Each structure stands twice: as C-alpha cells, then as structure tokens.
Amino acid sequence: MNEEQKQRYQERYAEEKQKGVKFYPDIIYKDTVVAFGLFILLVGLAIFVGVANEPKADPSDTSYIPRPEWYFLFLFEFLKYVPGAIEWVGAAVIPGVVILVLFLLPFIDRNPNRYWSKRKLAISLMAVIVLGIVALTILAVATTPPQPETDTIAGTITEQIVVGEELYGLHCVECHGPDGEGGEIVGVEGLEGVVVKSISSQDEMYTRSDETFYNVIDYGQPDLGMTPFGRAYGGELGPGAIETIVTFMRYTWDDRVEIPEEAALASAIPALGPDEIPSYEVHVQAIVKRYCISCHRQGKQNNDYFMSTYEEIMESGANAPNVIPGDINSLLLMSIRREEMPGLDPEVGPMPPTKALKEELLEIFRRWVLGGAPNTAAEAEALSPTPESAPPAYPEPEATP
Numbered sequence: 001m002n003e004e005q006k007q008r009y010q011e012r013y014a015e016e017k018q019k020g021v022k023f024y025p026d027i028i029y030k031d032t033v034v035a036f037g038l039f040i041l042l043v044g045l046a047i048f049v050g051v052a053n054e055p056k057a058d059p060s061d062t063s064y065i066p067r068p069e070w071y072f073l074f075l076f077e078f079l080k081y082v083p084g085a086i087e088w089v090g091a092a093v094i095p096g097v098v099i100l101v102l103f104l105l106p107f108i109d110r111n112p113n114r115y116w117s118k119r120k121l122a123i124s125l126m127a128v129i130v131l132g133i134v135a136l137t138i139l140a141v142a143t144t145p146p147q148p149e150t151d152t153i154a155g156t157i158t159e160q161i162v163v164g165e166e167l168y169g170l171h172c173v174e175c176h177g178p179d180g181e182g183g184e185i186v187g188v189e190g191l192e193g194v195v196v197k198s199i200s201s202q203d204e205m206y207t208r209s210d211e212t213f214y215n216v217i218d219y220g221q222p223d224l225g226m227t228p229f230g231r232a233y234g235g236e237l238g239p240g241a242i243e244t245i246v247t248f249m250r251y252t253w254d255d256r257v258e259i260p261e262e263a264a265l266a267s268a269i270p271a272l273g274p275d276e277i278p279s280y281e282v283h284v285q286a287i288v289k290r291y292c293i294s295c296h297r298q299g300k301q302n303n304d305y306f307m308s309t310y311e312e313i314m315e316s317g318a319n320a321p322n323v324i325p326g327d328i329n330s331l332l333l334m335s336i337r338r339e340e341m342p343g344l345d346p347e348v349g350p351m352p353p354t355k356a357l358k359e360e361l362l363e364i365f366r367r368w369v370l371g372g373a374p375n376t377a378a379e380a381e382a383l384s385p386t387p388e389s390a391p392p393a394y395p396e397p398e399a400t401p
C-alpha cells in the first residue's frame with residue numbers, strides 16, 4: 001500500500017465512520033436480538049425434541065467406552081495420534097497453542113485489506129484449522145463403532161414385567177416369598193429365623209417410590225441382612241435387570257396401577273384340563289421358577305438339589321432321585337405335601353419351607369409325577385389317557401354323498 005492508497009483509505013474510513021452505525025448500542029442490540037432468537041430455538045428443541053437418555057451409568061461395567069459429544073470428537077480423534085506417555089501434550093499443549101494463535105491472529109496479521117486474496121496468512125491459517133477439525137471429526141465418526149446397548153432390557157411393559165417376574169423368582173423369593181409377603185425366613189443360610197416385613201403391602205407400595213426400590217435392590221440393606229444386587233456393589237444385576245424387577249413389583253402389587261392383561265396372562269400358571277397330564281415344559285417349570293428356584297440353584301443351601309433344568313430336577317440332590325415317575329412317595333411330593341418323611345434324612349423339611357403351595361399347584365405336581373413326569377408337552381400328550389369311548393370334541397363332519 002503506497003502513501004496515496006493509504007490516504008484514500010483513511011478518508012473513506014473517516015467518511016464511513018461519520019454516517020456509520022455505532023457498536024454500542026446499535027450492533028450490541030442486533031446481536032442481542034439474534035442471540036435471544038437462538039436461545040428460544042434451543043429451549044424449544046429441548047422441550048419438544050429432547051435427547052434420548054443413555055442407559056443408567058454403571059460403574060462396574062468395564063466394557064463401556066466413554067465418548068465425548070460430537071463437537072469434541074476431533075480432540076478425541078487427535079489424541080489417538082499422540083503417544084500415551086506424552087498425552088498431556090496432545091490434550092493440553094497443542095490445542096492451547098492453536099487457540100493462542102487464533103487469539104493472536106489479529107495482532108500477527110495487521111493487514112487492513114479486506115480482500116481474501118490479499119490476506120493469505122490469515123486465510124490459510126484459518127483454513128488449515130477448520131479443515132483439520134472437520135477431517136478429524138469425520139475420521140472419529142468413521143472409526144468409532146456405536147456404543148453397544150448395555151443391558152437395558154427394552155421392550156413393552158408386558159415384556160419387562162415377565163422378565164422382572166423371572167428375576168424376582170430367581171433372586172428374591174428365598175427371603176421375601178413368591179408374593180413379597182415376607183414373614184419368617186426359613187432355609188436360607190445365615191438368616192434363619194429373621195422376620196421380614198411384607199414388601200407387597202399397600203403400606204410399602206404407597207410409601208416407596210420406584211427409585212427407592214431401585215436403590216434398595218441396587219445396594220441392598222446390608223445391616224438388615226439384604227445383600228446388594230447391583231454389579232457396582234458386588235451383586236450380579238445390571239441397571240436394566242433391576243429396573244424390570246421394580247416394574248414387576250409395581251405392576252403386580254400396587255393396587256393403583258393396572259397390570260396389562262397380557263402380562264397377567266403370561267405370568268399365570270396354565271390350568272389343567274380334567275384328565276390332562278401336565279408337562280415340565282408347560283406347567284412344572286412355571287411353578288418351580290416362581291416358588292423353588294430361588295433356593296434350588298447353585299450356591300444356595302439346598303442339599304445340592306438344583307431345579308434349573310428338567311435333568312437337574314430328575315437327577316440332582318443328596319437324596320436323589322427326588323422324582324420317581326409314577327411313585328406317590330417321591331421325596332418331592334412328600335416335601336410339598338409337608339409330610340413326615342420317615343427313614344429319610346431328618347434334615348429335609350417341608351417345601352417350600354415357609355408356606356405350603358396352593359392346592360391347585362400341589363395337584364399339578366401330583367399328576368405330573370404320577371403321570372410319568374414327562375418333559376415336553378408332546379410327551380405329556382402321548383401319556384395322557386385318550387379313552388376310546390369318549391366322544392370327539394367336535395362332531396365328525398358327515399359324509400356327503
């Protein structure tokens with residue numbers, strides 16, 4: 001720029017300044033209006049669109065890879081190229097220098113020209129930075145696989161209730177009973193004789209929130225005898241699993257909440273026809289899951305009688321076999337009928353230890369054992385009596401001439 005150009009520029013600058021707008025209040029006012037508009041837009045988006053929650057944080061989940069938000073992905077990607085020992089250089093020093101350069105840019109490049117072709121230093125510096133950020137972001141998105149869903153048990157309320165009921169049967173029945181009724185604990189190591197209050201009562205349901213239930217299950221009540229179930233506290237349940245148990249409890253026991261019909265049906269133990277022989281698959285398994293499995297699995301006090309599969313029910317146990325097809329004196333039948341078992345291990349008491357099963361469930365066990373203790377529905381069908389004399393369920397179609 002020669003003297004003459006400079007002169008002209010300054011004249012024009014003074015002229016523009018004369019008629020021009022002021023930074024305060026004119027520009028500030030415009031900025032405020034635009035900023036406010038954007039703010040309203042953000043509030044609207046937050047209310048009407050929102051962001052989906054990630055699964056609840058689980059400190060014990062070692063497979064979780066924390067990710068920054070998308071606008072920080074370039075820094076995340078950049079760190080990958082920096083050796084671990086000097087991570088601080090990549091995390092703080094280099095980004096710091098770049099930001100410093102951006103701050104100093106107006107001082108480094110004092111060229112008053114407004115045409116981009118005459119401002120090579122500023123333009124190329126900015127271009128390198130912007131392109132770098134865009135490229136790193138794209139690389140990061142392309143090379144980081146999406147986080148796998150951690151253990152959230154999604155699905156309809158019905159599906160959650162069914163899963164929750166199964167988990168309750170597995171983990172909670174031994175101390176709280178199949179219906180959360182509580183009472184004196186019998187047959188649980190270390191808690192023999194402890195009395196627990198009902199957790200399904202109206203009083204409990206009305207005074208405890210879902211969050212309270214979640215927390216009680218998550219970290220237990222160790223000083224009262226309830227072990228923690230959350231993985232973070234040494235248990236075996238993840239957040240999704242605990243949530244399904246809470247859902248099951250709320251829908252089943254809270255009289256202010258109506259359980260979906262399908263869920264009620266799914267958890268009902270199928271009724272028997274008049275001469276039908278029940279099978280393990282359809283009937284017995286459902287009862288065992290609800291009333292027995294909590295104690296009769298690995299790691300519990302149970303005379304090594306495991307009931308997780310058909311084979312285990314037929315073969316395991318200190319007094320095995322507990323089920324002898326056709327034998328009314330099978331130990332399993334005697335124990336659930338709460339009979340004295342002469343000549344047997346005097347240690348085997350009535351089952352379940354706390355409370356007798358309902359009559360119709362006793363009947364299912366009885367018919368199952370006497371009918372040959374079939375495994376599958378097809379086997380039960382084959383064993384079921386089909387009297388020749390019985391009229392067919394539907395009239396035979398008449399032969400048309």
Ligand code: HEC
Nearest residue numbers: 171172175195196197199216217221224225226227229245
């Ligand atoms: C080893 C025995 C045991 C097991 C298993 C157990 N609990 Fe408990 N639980 C207890 C005891 C003991 C208490 C405290 C006694 C009381 O308050 O009556 C308790 C208390 C509770 C409470 C009451 C908290 C309150 O103050 O309102 C809830 C709810 C509960 N348990 C739910 C569960 C659920 C759900 C499971 C299964 C995931 C479970 N418990 C498994 C023994 C157990």
Ligand code: HEC
Nearest residue numbers: 187291292295301302303305317318319332348349351352
């Ligand atoms: C609260 C825990 C608990 C529940 C629930 C429970 N049991 Fe038991 N069961 C035990 C214990 C403990 C033993 C070991 C003997 C004893 O202490 O009486 C046992 C033993 C048995 C035995 C004898 C096994 C052997 O080989 O000696 C049979 C059979 C049995 N249970 C059947 C059942 C059935 C069927 C159910 C469900 C309807 C059931 N139990 C529910 C705790 C339980």
